[in-house]
Amino acid sequence: MPSARPAPTPENTLQRPRRAVSSGWASLDQALFAGALLPRGADLNLPGLGPAGPDDAPSAGSLKRGAPSGLVRGGVHEWFGTGAHQEAHAGEAWAPPQFLLGHLAARAVQEASERGAPTHVLWIGRSVWPYPRTLNGGVDLAEVDRLPSSQRNSLSSFLMGFDLELREVPERFSLAGGALFEHSLFVDPGSGAAQTGQRLWAIDTALRCPSVTAIVADGSGLPMAGTRRLQLAAAAADALVLLARPPAEVGEISAATTRWTVTRIQDEDTGATDFANGAEAPRWRVELLRAKGSQGIR
């Protein structure tokens, strides 16, 4: 599955041209999963994942080698987003990165069905419920750019980062052929701070069920103890837990295996100013903030 993509040179990463990667999601998944969802424990002893190199800003090559520390089964993964990464719209309500979560859930379903494992996905919390059309395929996420870690946003550091683009594809070519639609179950544990316990209970209960392969949940307001509990339960169940959290909670401590931010790419990043008719594919920047088992590059 690894695709031969040219290693970005400092010049083209700085200019960041809109450059499509040949094999669509394969390259994204190479970044996220290194080809497949890794079994638990695999992240701890992968080659290339030692202490950070002497260079504070490692090259793209070492980032790529560090990539398998990404999504592992049996772990909790937090996704902060999507808000504007600059505080221009501080008051705006947060929206979970639903296309990305849907993509990852579909990937987990596909991987589980190849493995012969159960394939059910639970969406817990109304705010992470996508419009069901999203589950039906027809769109795909592709990596368009990989960021060197010198390219920094408001967040002080990240382990690796890339830009994602949403592509429309014919339904039959989409990931898992829309299988996610049939394997999804939506749970509404009630919203609001008072229901955090109820939501935690629902996620925890779902993790005890052997038929569940992935859980996408609203993780807003979860305390540290809650995330630790989920992390332990996920490890025991060997299931993938994706928690969507508001960008404002980036500072909260948590026991998650990995923490990611998803931000929108603004005008300042692209340089476009004028009004135009037509549409461009929505793009997001994904940055890995922390991965347990690998040292943060600061």
Add this chain to the structure above:
Amino acid sequence: MKRVLAVHIESLSIDLAQRRRARAGRRPGAGPTSCVLLTRTAAGRSLIGARCNEAARRGVRLGLTLAEAEALIDPRVRAKSGAPWVEEVSEERDGRALHALGLWCIRNVSPIVALDPPDGLLLDIAGTERLFGSEEALCRTLLKGMHRFGLGVRIAVTDTIGAACALSRFGRTPRNIVETGLEEDALAPLPVEALRLPRATAERLAELGVHSIHQLTQLDRNRVAARFGGDVALRLDQALGRAFEPVTPLVYETPPQAERSFEGPVKSLEAITQTAEALVNELAAELTRARRGLTEAVLVIAPSDLPPRQIPLALARPSADARHLWNMLKPKIETVHLGFGVERVRFTAVRTARLPTRQSTAFGDCGDGRDSRGLVDEGPKGSAKKRILDRHLGELIDVLSARLGRDKIVTPVAEATHLPENTYTWRSQGDPRPAQRPANPHILPPRPSRLFQPPETATFDALTPTGAPRRVRWRGLAYRIRRAQGPERIARPWWEDSQHTVRDYFRLETACGRTLWTYRQPKDGRAFVHGEWS
């Protein structure tokens, strides 16, 4: 010694239709209806099969076509009290109602009840009148109950089934009680039809001038049998108690249940929980022996000073797994108000179904070589594996819905409509419709990942010739638009929408990187944000 009480419901189908009409009328938004017409389809035409008294007063006769009957109802009446309530006659529906009435009689009047379709019930009340005080009082109770259901009934109490049926249908008063031995006198003035004779026989008797039962009893028995068949003599004998008449009584199945009564009021929650758990175990064991699982159950906790508290339990799939049931009941017990102490705890399986496969514990080992994740180690038993996984998922759904509510665990169902908010409906578990991919053959244009429901109002500024805005105000913030795609026009079907609301959808990219799905109604210029790509 037998005492038979016959109940004759004068117009069962009309009374039932009146009940349904009253229930529909209480619903919000329901208009009034003037009268009840029941139709029967014959040769493609709707003929009146039954009608209420109100309609009969207006001249609606049986056998008219529905159109003729509706024409008979004065337009002024129609304007004031609405159109008639029209339904198809359904013997099956009436039969179900009669069965339910029979069960009500078993619970409230007498343990031996037989159905006498299409509109009668037969009760053996020998001995039970003492519970009410007298036969009079028993009849009063029965009539009061039937009137509460909105049914007009006539009843008769005699020693024989034949006489009771005859008197309940042809007796002069709605309530006839005949003392033992006086059947013949009571029957004498009734017409021969009362003896449940075939219509042809009754007509032939009438041709010969034999109208009443008294006249029939005067005739020579052997010659009657020779001329009119043994039927007449047999029916007469049955009515007078000279011949035996068998009936099949209704069987009342008590739902499986387990119950404990305490010596006195018990206040300790722990004791009550333990008792309830024991009851659940007991019932689960009983159901397992019968290879049945419960789909609906109720735990009744009866405090000494309060009305009994009922804790209902509903399952997505039948289960007789005590641990699973207890996991769902336990959190609910803790919320029950115990008053000054509980005297009685009962666990009843309201509805049971056959168990498809052997049960084992929730999410636990399957006991036959499968590991705790429900996977078969090897071998091609794909379907067995899938069944176990389905069961695990069913149990998860039960556990979640026991605490969150049944309507909180849903799956999407695609509908054949273009209106974005109606394209998918949420279906809760236990709803029999299967989950499906959209049957819509059209490939939909790109859609957002989030839909705001209801759409949020926004303001469009500086419109371009296509109608797309250059600036949008939404949720108190101003957005500069960098790109706009559209319009995509979506309208409701004309038969659903009298306002002819048309929406022009635009996909807008803001300068801050958001991609919004917005629409403008050209009719009134109002603009909304309906979704977002996130």
